[in-house]
Amino acid sequence: MRRYAPTAALTKDRLNEEETVEYQYINHIDSPADLKKLSVEELPAVCAELRNFIIEALSKNPGHLASSLGTIELTVALHYVFDTPNDKLVWDVGHQAYAHKILTGRRDRFHTNRQFKGLSPFTNPAESEYDAFIAGHASNSISAALGLDIADRLLRTEHRPATPDRTQTKTPTLHNTVAIIGDGAMTGGLAFEGVNNTSMDKNNLLIVLNDNHMAIDPLKGGFTQYLVDLTTSATYNKWRWRFYRLAVKLHLVDERRKQAILRRNNNLKAMLSKQPNNIFTGLNIRYFGPTDGHDVEGLVRILSEIKNHRGPKVLHIITKKGKGYAPAENDQTVWHAPGEFNVESGIRNQESGANTPPLWQEVFGETLLELAKKNEKIVGITPAMPSGCSMSIMQKELPDRVFDVGIAEGHAVTFSAGLAKAGMLPYCNIYSTFLQRAYDNIVHDVALQNLHVVLCIDRAGIVGNDGATHHGLLDLAYLRPIPNMQICAPRTAEDLRQMMQLAETMDGPVAIRYPRGRTNLSPTLPSREGVRYGKGVKLRDGDDIAVLTIGAIGNTMSEAIESVSKTVSQSEGRSVSYAHYDMRWLKPMDEEILHEVGKKFKTIVTAEDGMIAGGLGSAVLEWMAEHGYTPHVIRLGINDQFVEHGSTKELYHMLKLDKEGLCESLLQAQEK
Secondary structure, three states: OOEOOOOOOOOOOOOOOOOOOEOOOHHHOOOHHHHOOOOHHHHHHHHHHHHHHHHHHHHHOOOOHHHHHOOHHHHHHHHHHOOOOOOEEEEOOHHHOHHHHHHHHHHHHHHHOOOOOOOOOOOOOOOOOOOOOOOOOOOOHHHHHHHHHHHHHHHHHHOOOEOOOOOEOOOOOOOOEEEEEEOOHHHOHHHHHHHHHHHHOOOOOEEEEEEOOEOOOEOOOHHHHHHHHOOOOHHHHHHHHHHHHHHHHOOOOOOOOHHHHHHHHHHHHHHHHOOOOOOOHHHOOEEEEEEEOOOHHHHHHHHHHHOOOOOOEEEEEEOOOOOOOHHHHHOOOHHHOOOOEOOOOOOEOOOOOOOOOOEHHHHHHHHHHHHHHHOOOEEEEEOOOOOOOOOHHHHHHOHHHEEEOOOOHHHHHHHHHHHHHOOOEEEEEEEHHHHHHHHHHHHHHHHOOOOOOEEEEEOOEOOOOOHHHOOEOOHHHHHOOOOOOEEEOOOOHHHHHHHHHHHHHOOOOEEEEOOOOEOOOOOOOOOOOOOOOOOOEEEEOOOOEEEEEOOOHHHHHHHHHHHHOOOOOOOOOOOOOEEEEEOOEEEOOOHHHHHHHHHHOOEEEEEEEEEOOOOHHHHHHHHHHHOOOOOEEEEEEEOOOOOOOOOHHHHHHHOOOOHHHHHHHHHHHHOO
8 A cells, every 4th residue: 555645746656546545644633623733834734635635536526626625724724723613614605615524524434425325515514513504505604604603692691691699600702703705605795795794793703705716617797806906914914903902001992982993993004005995894894814825824823813803804815726736726617526537637537429418508508699699689697607507608709798797696687687678688597596596586676577588597406416505496386476487498408499599589587497417319209399388298198197297307207108108007907098298388387288188187197307396286286276177186296305415316216206216106196
């Protein structure tokens, strides 16, 4: 077994998969308490080992690589300085927290990260006491951490028990709370709401602003440049401390005068640094930085100095996404989540070949460009995901008509509404899980005014290893009740193309939802007709049971029906005949199909890649009841639960929505 120098970079002499790496430091760190036994001078070696460990692990078990490589020194410094888990670390965008997981007792299980029944892909309090708050969506860390900090103050100070003589016991030491926000999360509106609240309420919150100028794609917008321009002065820090000590001696520092003191200090800073007050100092939040986020010894020194400062404060650090691995540093977007790769060569393992079907988002991106070339009113809007949703295809050719608004889904929708109100035709692409964050914007700003905004909902349904925070299971249910909303879902790539083309000619808001992954290169059963507004299509004739599906799950259902139809019913001695309808539209539904089904069939099976409550099955039940039909309706989909992480194959099998599970449900339907 080879030994691996803890500070060595990855070279051509790296270990092959069969050899075990012996790490001098991290193999003996099972908790932050073990980390604290080391000297500060040993911490760079710990960081080097963590970096190599993560690169090696993710080359075989894919995950979010570049973001975690950029926060290794910060993670080590935080756990070295603070008393975790008593002190709370609240991560924003949990894919920055792989080193955090490794240092907090999960090193030996890290190879199960993002796998079915393995470690959670993001921070999760149900998994570890060191995970203070869940972190799948961006921009929530400051608000959540502020709540934790104020609760700690209230529970440990105002509500501490009194002694028998009615005097209060000695004030317990308050815990520290740290919000680590980065990877573009500071572009989200919720982050600014949290900052504003932090400036108003008594708290001891430390906000670490991890500034790497990236989300998944390079960040855009004035605030990004503003972070780059922020600066501070060593002279300022020295004189501010002297000014504060003088104020203490003169008895100027108390709660009543606190804000005035802070304002004078902020003005002193602006004078000495020759810079105007920044957004934090303008809100009376003490600002430190910017400083090198890859200098672990420097971070330990700074954090040790400022952790005992009372009141809210910001430490602004500059990091590089993908730090320490050249391929990730050079192409941070691709290496955000690169899949499997060869560490030595930096070559990613990718599907290829003439018979490889396109990804759903690629069909979207290519179709959008085709439409935009013909219609100058079409514009594209995305919240920080141009490459992920393939709007980058249009962005390259028509850059002035694509708007990456940052991690700001609510703004993306309302911005689209403004564009539509002025006569443009916005195609706003947002992942299903993130569209949840813009619900009021959809209702109030788009639907209420019946504006022609096309919501292209990517990653709808089960998405796989990112788990509960990222599955897109709620969109059908939460969009259906909205007046004026029109909702469709393609079964094939050609359906998606036609739906996008049809949406161009429609009025009012349109939602097109489609899954993650690859389309069907050759659909099991091709559509017999093109996509028409509010119309479904019969894929298979039958006499006994009607099966109604919406979206890509219809392909799996077609395979299941074909398989089950070959079986012979033991009770009746004949094959059961299934009729299969691809509804295509959830709103408006095809009433011609529904009347046909209601009159002919006593048993109906519905299937959807979303929550059962409120989706297609619920809509069919409601319609049948309203029109006097009384069939037995069996609804297949996701029951009242959050679905864990795992491969899509494993999850569909668990949920009985794969071919095997659908066959079982169809056979059970024969008995009804």
